[in-house]
Amino acid sequence: MGNSQKLVINGGRRLEGELQVHGAKNSALPLLAAAVLAHGECVFHNCPMLTDVDAACRILSCLGCRCSRSGDTVCVDSANVCGNEIPDALMREMRSSIVFLGAVLGRTSRCRLTFPGGCELGARPIDLHIAALREMGAVIREEHGWLECTAPGGLRGARISLSFPSVGATENIMLAAASAEGTTEIQNAAREPEIIDLADFLNKCGAKISGAGGSTIVVEGVKRLEPAEHSVIPDRIVTGTYLCCAAITKGELILTRCEPSHIMGYLPVLEAMGCRIYPYGGGKLYINCTRRLTAPPTIRTMPYPGFPTDIQALFTALCSTAEGTSVFVETIFDNRYRHVPELIRLGASIKVEGRVAVVQGVERLSGAKLCAGELRGGAALVTAALAAEGTSEISGVGYIDRGYESIEIALRSVGADISRTGQP
Numbered sequence: 001m002g003n004s005q006k007l008v009i010n011g012g013r014r015l016e017g018e019l020q021v022h023g024a025k026n027s028a029l030p031l032l033a034a035a036v037l038a039h040g041e042c043v044f045h046n047c048p049m050l051t052d053v054d055a056a057c058r059i060l061s062c063l064g065c066r067c068s069r070s071g072d073t074v075c076v077d078s079a080n081v082c083g084n085e086i087p088d089a090l091m092r093e094m095r096s097s098i099v100f101l102g103a104v105l106g107r108t109s110r111c112r113l114t115f116p117g118g119c120e121l122g123a124r125p126i127d128l129h130i131a132a133l134r135e136m137g138a139v140i141r142e143e144h145g146w147l148e149c150t151a152p153g154g155l156r157g158a159r160i161s162l163s164f165p166s167v168g169a170t171e172n173i174m175l176a177a178a179s180a181e182g183t184t185e186i187q188n189a190a191r192e193p194e195i196i197d198l199a200d201f202l203n204k205c206g207a208k209i210s211g212a213g214g215s216t217i218v219v220e221g222v223k224r225l226e227p228a229e230h231s232v233i234p235d236r237i238v239t240g241t242y243l244c245c246a247a248i249t250k251g252e253l254i255l256t257r258c259e260p261s262h263i264m265g266y267l268p269v270l271e272a273m274g275c276r277i278y279p280y281g282g283g284k285l286y287i288n289c290t291r292r293l294t295a296p297p298t299i300r301t302m303p304y305p306g307f308p309t310d311i312q313a314l315f316t317a318l319c320s321t322a323e324g325t326s327v328f329v330e331t332i333f334d335n336r337y338r339h340v341p342e343l344i345r346l347g348a349s350i351k352v353e354g355r356v357a358v359v360q361g362v363e364r365l366s367g368a369k370l371c372a373g374e375l376r377g378g379a380a381l382v383t384a385a386l387a388a389e390g391t392s393e394i395s396g397v398g399y400i401d402r403g404y405e406s407i408e409i410a411l412r413s414v415g416a417d418i419s420r421t422g423q424p
Contacts, residue, residue: 003397003398003422003423003424004395004422004423005395005397005398005420005421005422005423005424006393006394006395006397006420006421006422007382007385007393007394007397007400007407007408007418007419007420008391008392008393008394008418008419008420008421009367009382009385009386009388009391009392009393009394009416009417009418010367010390010391010417010418011365011367011385011386011387011388011389011390011391011392011417012387012388012389012390013249013386013415013416013417014249014250014251014252014415015245015246015249015251015252015253015386015411015414015415015416016251016252016253016414016415017253017254017413017414017415018253018254018255018256018414019242019253019254019255019256019410019413019414020255020256020257021234021235021238021239021242021255021256021257021258022046022048022049022072022234022235022238022257022405023046023047023048023072023231023232023233023234023235024048024193024194024197024232024233024234024235024236024237024238025048025050025052025053025235025237025402025403026096026167026192026194026235026237027193027194027197027198027232027233027235028044028047028048028050028053028056028232029052029053029056029094029096029099030096030099030171030175030194030198031044031197031198031201031230031232032044032053032056032057032060032074032076033056033099033100033102033103033171033175034103034175034178034198034201034202034205035060035065035076035078035227036060036063036065036078036081036100036103036104036106036107037078037103037106037107037175037178037179037202037205037225038078038205038225038226038227038228039078039079039224039225039226039227040077040078040079040226040227041075041076041077041078041079041227042075042076042077042078042205042227042228042229042230043073043074043075043227043228043229043230044073044074044075044076044229044230044231044232045072045073045229045230045231045232046072046231046232046233046234046257047069047072047073047074047232048072048232048235048405049069049072049405049406050401050402050403050404050405051093051398051401051402052093052094052096052402052403053074055090055093055094055097056094056097057069057074057076058090058093059086059090059097059100060076060078062083062085062086062087062090063078063081063082063083063084063086063100063104064078064080064081064082064083065077065078065080065081066080078107078227081107081108084104084108084110084111084112085111085112085113086100086104086111086112086113086114088114088145091113091114091115091116092114092116094116094402095116096116096168097113097116098113098115098116098126098129098168098172099168099171099172099175100113101113101129101133101147101149101172101176102129102133102171102172102173102174102175102176103175103176105133105138105149105151105155105176106155106175106176106177106178106179106180107179109150109151109152109154109155110149110150110151111147111149112146112147112148112149113146113147113149114145114146114147115145115147126168126169128162128163128164128166128169129166129168129169129172129173130147132158132160132162132169132172132173132176133149133155133172133173133176135158135160136151136155136156136157136158136160136173136176136177136180136184137151137152137153137154137155137156137158138150138151138155138176139151139152154180154181155176155177155179155180155181155221156180156181156182157177157180157181157182157183157184157185157219157220157221158184158185159184159185159187160173160184160185160186160187161187161188162186162187162188162189163188164188164303165188165189165190165191165215165303166190167190167192167194167195169190170186170189170190170195170217171190171194171195171198173186173219174186174195174198174199174202174209174212174217174219175198175202177219177221178202178205178207178209178219178221178222178225179207179221179222179223179224179225180219180221181221182220182221183218183219183220183221184218184219184221185216185217185218185219186216186217186218186219187215187216188215189211189212189214189215189216189217190303190304191213191214191215191303191304191305192303192304193213193233193236193259193262193304194233195212195213195217196212196213197232197233198212199212199213199217200212200230201228201230202225204228204229204230205225205226205227205228206222206224206225206226207219207222207225208220208221208222233259233262234257234258234259234262234283235403236258236259236262236263236308237308237310237311237376237403238403238404239255239258239259239262239263239285240263240266240308240311240314241311241314241379241383241404242255242410243255243270243275243277243285243287244270244311244314244315244317244318244383245382245383245386245411245416246275246287246289247270247273247275247287247289247293247318248293248317248318248321248383248384248386248387249386249387249416250289250290250291250292251287251288251289251414251415252286252287252288252289253286253287253414254284254285254286255284255285255286255287256282256283256284257283258283258284258285259283260279260283260285264305265302265304265305265306265307265308265311266307266308266311266315269296269299269307269315270287272294272296273293273294273295273296273318273322274289274291274292274293274294275287275288275289275293276288276289292321292322292323293318293319293321293322293323294322294323294324295319295322295323295324295325295326295359295361296319296322296326297326297327298326298327298328298329299312299315299326299327299328299329300328300329300331301328301329301330301331301332301336302331302332303332309330309331309332309333309336310376311376312328312330312336312376313336313339313376313377313379313380314376314379314380314383315328316328316337316339316340316343316350316357316359316380317339317343317348317380317381317383317384318383319359319361320343320346320348320349320350320359320361320362320365320384321361321362321363321364321365321384321387322361323361324361325358325359325360325361326358326359326361327356327357327358327359328356328357328358328359329355329356330355330356330357331355334355337352337357338373338374338377339372339373339374339376339377339378339380339381340352340357342370342371342372342373342377342381343380343381343384345368345369345370346365346366346367346368346370346384346385346388346392347362347364347365347366347368347388348362348365348384349361349362364388364389365384365387365388365389366388366389366390367385367388367389367390367391367392368388368392369392369393369395370385370392370393370394370395371394371395371396372394372395372396372397372399372400373396373399374399375399375400375402375403376403377399378394378396378397378399378400379400379403379404379407381394382394382400382407382411382418386411386416386418397420408420
């Protein structure tokens, strides 16, 4: 990511206070893509200020939408969608840009785009997306790194069984199926809260989607979708990041505007490690950690509702100072331990063998110069640096900005000594 900014953290300060969780990046992006299908102006509240969201808005503008933002509200007017090509430079900016394929194909019966970019987490195959859309009548050719997609007779409903419950593929099929002819049934669908959020919004626009949140989703195609207003769900990975920051600094935080029911995949792990956590009404969550944590034995990343791959790096950081040994098994992505060499610079004791990482807790970490190589790994380095003695400098901040709204301002407000230096 091309900026020379750094986060400078003087560690060893206990976090205490109240933090608000912003809207979910992984919900905002498919929702913005869905706006392409609605003929008019959609309004999204609680939409996070992130570089990935900015990139999505630039893609929408390229397609002929008008986008504007006021605070955390983004308006997208898709009345005059005329384009169906997404330039390579914009596709490279974010990994989830492929989610525009189903929406653009559904609206214009054509779409031309290149392979998505973003964080390098190893192969993130889009073959599931392409195979599913082909079953719905799309003709997709790959030429010189471009995907040329057309639906000559329009898209048709189909029974699609996914070999893996891919979130992106599930979203793309839902978007394409919403205005396709006939009924689409998605088997082995992803069950993430973000899928439910997308279905809720599409249904507000007049779509007929049932079963979201379960493993079978049924979409009855409708002729036309109308615009709607919607609030993006809270970000469950940001929630987990702040909880880990509190836990590693033996802190005490109240998180507001979060959704405790979305984080049951990792909340029990924090409790087992020795954190006291209480959800109370109105989307609030209290966490208090007074002593050194106990290492959880084995953590295996799984599709929702299991332990999320997106939070694995944060827990690797957290376990690096816990008492005992933890074993992480990464079942979702190949290349998800890129933060480990950087944690080792801080004094962590971690051994990686393929998809397994063994973390032996140490009594203390000490500050170092670090480099973020991807989004969640970057957040893990921030988390570890908060607990390390002395000063840490983290470069590669552009990755962190893809998923966290001004992370240094948020953490400073609850007592962290953290600042941003350098040119954007």
